[in-house]
Amino acid sequence: MAARAIWKGSLGLGRTKLPVKLYSAVEGRGLHFHLLEKKTHKRVKQHMVDASTGDEVPREEIRKGYEIEPDTFVLVEEDELEKLEPEPATDIEITGFLPEGRIGEQYFDVPYYLGPDGDAKSYFALAEALGNKRREGFARWVMRKKDYIGALCARDGYLMLITLRFAEEVLTARQLGPPPGKAPDAREVKMAQQLVSVLEGEFRAEDYTDEYEEKVLKYIKAKAKGRKPKLAVLPKRRPEPKSLMAALSASLKSVSKKEKEKAVA
Amino acid sequence: MPEENEDQRESSRPFWSGTISFGLVSIPVNLFPANRGSQVSLRMLGPNGKPLARKYYSEKTGRDLDAEDIIRGFEISKDRFVEISDEELERLEPERSRDISLQSFVDAQSIPRIYFEHGYFLLPSGSSRAYHLLAETMERTGKAGIATFVMRGKAYLVAITADNGILRAETMRFHDEVRSPQDVGLPRKQNPAPAKVKSLESYITQHSRAKLPLTAMRDKDSANLLKLVKRKQKTRKNIVSAGGGKKHKAEVIDILDVLRKSLKESA
Numbered sequence: 091m092a093a094r095a096i097w098k099g100s101l102g103l104g105r106t107k108l109p110v111k112l113y114s115a116v117e118g119r120g121l122h123f124h125l126l127e128k129k130t131h132k133r134v135k136q137h138m139v140d141a142s143t144g145d146e147v148p149r150e151e152i153r154k155g156y157e158i159e160p161d162t163f164v165l166v167e168e169d170e171l172e173k174l175e176p177e178p179a180t181d182i183e184i185t186g187f188l189p190e191g192r193i194g195e196q197y198f199d200v201p202y203y204l205g206p207d208g209d210a211k212s213y214f215a216l217a218e219a220l221g222n223k224r225r226e227g228f229a230r231w232v233m234r235k236k237d238y239i240g241a242l243c244a245r246d247g248y249l250m251l252i253t254l255r256f257a258e259e260v261l262t263a264r265q266l267g268p269p270p271g272k273a274p275d276a277r278e279v280k281m282a283q284q285l286v287s288v289l290e291g292e293f294r295a296e297d298y299t300d301e302y303e304e305k306v307l308k309y310i311k312a313k314a315k316g317r318k319p320k321l322a323v324l325p326k327r328r329p330e331p332k333s334l335m336a337a338l339s340a341s342l343k344s345v346s347k348k349e350k351e352k353a354v355a
Numbered sequence: 356m357p358e359e360n361e362d363q364r365e366s367s368r369p370f371w372s373g374t375i376s377f378g379l380v381s382i383p384v385n386l387f388p389a390n391r392g393s394q395v396s397l398r399m400l401g402p403n404g405k406p407l408a409r410k411y412y413s414e415k416t417g418r419d420l421d422a423e424d425i426i427r428g429f430e431i432s433k434d435r436f437v438e439i440s441d442e443e444l445e446r447l448e449p450e451r452s453r454d455i456s457l458q459s460f461v462d463a464q465s466i467p468r469i470y471f472e473h474g475y476f477l478l479p480s481g482s483s484r485a486y487h488l489l490a491e492t493m494e495r496t497g498k499a500g501i502a503t504f505v506m507r508g509k510a511y512l513v514a515i516t517a518d519n520g521i522l523r524a525e526t527m528r529f530h531d532e533v534r535s536p537q538d539v540g541l542p543r544k545q546n547p548a549p550a551k552v553k554s555l556e557s558y559i560t561q562h563s564r565a566k567l568p569l570t571a572m573r574d575k576d577s578a579n580l581l582k583l584v585k586r587k588q589k590t591r592k593n594i595v596s597a598g599g600g601k602k603h604k605a606e607v608i609d610i611l612d613v614l615r616k617s618l619k620e621s622a
């Protein structure tokens with residue numbers, strides 16, 4: 091079944107405007123659990139209470155504030171917030187292009203497909219040009235009263251727009267500083283690199299599937315029928331190896347044995 | 356309808372604790388989020404300016420519920436639930452609930468960006484020798500270790516990489532969670548005019564740069580909100596102080612402080 095477009099906009103590349111439709115590229119999955127009251131097995135309700143007295147505060151009396159120092163707030167009114175909302179617009183402004191992979195993966199948030207809204211020839215021309223040049227566009231736009239940044243990329247001959255997290259929302263290792271402890275032994279690193287090279291391969295997303303969800307569902311269904319399926323015991327935390335060298339060389343031996351077996355089979 | 360609240364991201368406790376295993380080498384780690392919400396967030400206040408808290412309550416008695424009065428349930432048919440605990444969810448997959456076992460290593464740059472979902476840090480808990488070894492190895496090889504593991508009732512596909520001596524875990528969508536152009540119903544590919552492709556290619560080349568300035572990635576909406584707050588602060592009106600009341604537990608936790616503290620404690 092064809093998906094419905096969630097938004098319409100227009101890619102702006104200089105003076106060229108390319109009308110596009112936006113479609114979600116993600117299939118919602120996963121089991122949904124509900125929070126229940128233990129005694130009644132009924133769904134719990136939520137409300138807002140005064141944090142110090144516990145008294146309920148009705149929705150219409152709630153105000154918003156920015157904490158400037160502990161327990162001191164600057165009040166911000168709804169109409170002021172509305173005035174701050176970006177002007178509605180349909181332009182997805184492409185401000186420049188970067189070599190693929192230049193934006194760190196930790197910034198990537200939600201992927202969308204773009205589909206042509208009229209001019210299909212130009213749409214497929216842009217997808218091909220981006221793919222040929224191995225570049226991605228940097229985009230900024232306003233959608234549903236929010237400011238967005240994103241990466242415009244080509245995938246299998248189609249255009250995708252992936253929203254990016256703002257710089258303020260991504261924590262980097264640099265901000266944490268280095269972990270305590272000494273640099274590892276050069277010989278150990280060499281052996282570890284060997285181990286990595288034995289286990290090296292290409293990333294194929296199709297190779298990874300998961301049966302955990304089905305397992306959980308099966309267990310829940312059995313419980314619903316009044317059965318008590320057996321559960322495994324949780325393992326103890328694996329101990330750290332006493333000697334890294336010994337653990338590494340044993341690992342290398344075991345993987346190379348497996349590789350040999352594979353070659354024979 | 357309240358579902359499980361995902362809003363536990365900014366917490367001082369690790370999201371998950373266990374080991375990463377690499378061959379026969381096991382490394383004890385704590386997992387913390389590496390993404391945070393907008394830097395400028397507003398607190399909900401009562402009419403007198405006192406900070407509010409979100410609470411769960413019983414529909415039957417109207418009373419607020421504590422964590423121990425709340426269970427998790429799966430709706431098996433309308434309004435009929437089967438209770439399930441965290442322990443049951445873990446014991447259904449005991450190994451992968453405790454261990455991220457690196458099965459293969461791939462070129463970190465080769466993973467399509469559409470798969471990436473959330474970022475986490477894996478910080479050492481316990482001795483850091485093996486931790487340093489893995490981080491150094493990953494950094495030198497430029498590889499990402501791929502694994503699946505189970506956390507809070509869900510299986511995750513992760514890419515483990517190293518950055519400045521710190522191990523990161525990026526959760527990824529499974530292949531069947533990402534739609535194909537056909538699933539979406541995009542039109543069949545058309546062959547564009549070569550001249551049009553050429554002209555777009557030269558446009559792309561002309562507007563290319565090597566790096567994206569971080570300033571281009573700033574959150575303007577939040578910056579504008581902060582400006583408004585500063586402007587109002589200067590007028591000295593519109594300021595409320597909730598002092599005097601019972602001390603409430605600070606709800607705003609700086610995740611960076613939490614991470615730095617955790618790093619120090621592992622020493």
